[in-house]
Amino acid sequence: MFIPLHDRNELDHIDLQYVTLGLITLNGLIWVATSLSGETGAFTMAAVLGLGYIPAVANGYADLAPGLAVVPEGATYVTYAFLHADIWHVATNMLFLWVFGDNIEDAMGHIRFLIFYLLCAAAGALAHGLLDPRSDAPLIGASGAVAGVVAAYLILHPRVRVWVLVLGRIPLPLPAFIPLALWVVYQLVMLVVDGDGTVSWAAHIGGIIAGALLVLVLKRRNVPLFDRKIVSPRAVVHKKATAKTTSGPWGR
Numbered sequence: 001m002f003i004p005l006h007d008r009n010e011l012d013h014i015d016l017q018y019v020t021l022g023l024i025t026l027n028g029l030i031w032v033a034t035s036l037s038g039e040t041g042a043f044t045m046a047a048v049l050g051l052g053y054i055p056a057v058a059n060g061y062a063d064l065a066p067g068l069a070v071v072p073e074g075a076t077y078v079t080y081a082f083l084h085a086d087i088w089h090v091a092t093n094m095l096f097l098w099v100f101g102d103n104i105e106d107a108m109g110h111i112r113f114l115i116f117y118l119l120c121a122a123a124g125a126l127a128h129g130l131l132d133p134r135s136d137a138p139l140i141g142a143s144g145a146v147a148g149v150v151a152a153y154l155i156l157h158p159r160v161r162v163w164v165l166v167l168g169r170i171p172l173p174l175p176a177f178i179p180l181a182l183w184v185v186y187q188l189v190m191l192v193v194d195g196d197g198t199v200s201w202a203a204h205i206g207g208i209i210a211g212a213l214l215v216l217v218l219k220r221r222n223v224p225l226f227d228r229k230i231v232s233p234r235a236v237v238h239k240k241a242t243a244k245t246t247s248g249p250w251g252r
Helices: 018-035 042-051 073-082 087-108 110-131 143-156 177-193 201-218 233-245
Strands: 002-007 161-166 170-175
Touching (some): 002 087, 018 073, 018 087, 018 110, 042 073, 087 110, 087 143, 110 201, 143 201, 170 177, 177 201
Antiparallel strands (some): 002 161
């Protein structure tokens, strides 16, 4: 549908988005480690079965072989989000996280953003499991967590300009609400028309709902919604003084 490239949105509260960078690095390293034996290799399959989210196992309809149960069943609501099927799967998710994650981390702070990300991942798994509780197919990928980041960005920064690659080939600078709102609608439509496909649209929807709700309680108190600027009296005086001493047209 579209590929995000860059947004014009500076950080206000943090100097470096090291949680976002850490998540991207960790996902990349785990993909490299699990891909060394190939998509069907023994180590890769053991990681997918042991760390992926399997609804039938989580809901008590099936059991993993003892050697595969490397983490408690409840932990797979999060661990699945650090595994990916192939290079395009991990690259797409991490690109979305790179473009949009830094501003959400800025709005929340490092620790709360990490909590937010993990909760969105868990919400994605929960929605996936509710839709098909007896499925024995493992769910993997950070899409649920990233969907939460997209939803939070849409609520906080709908008017920020984002460079996107439309249809994979046309670069356009658009207000964020245009591509992101269309992306959310697309997830809803695909949940209906492609419910039995290989993509878990339900996990995306779960992440979107969680992200939209959690951003309201985890953001900093002085961070406004919908790009509304908080203007202090001092800032107003400063702008007036600037206007008196500056000639020429306004704008940048």
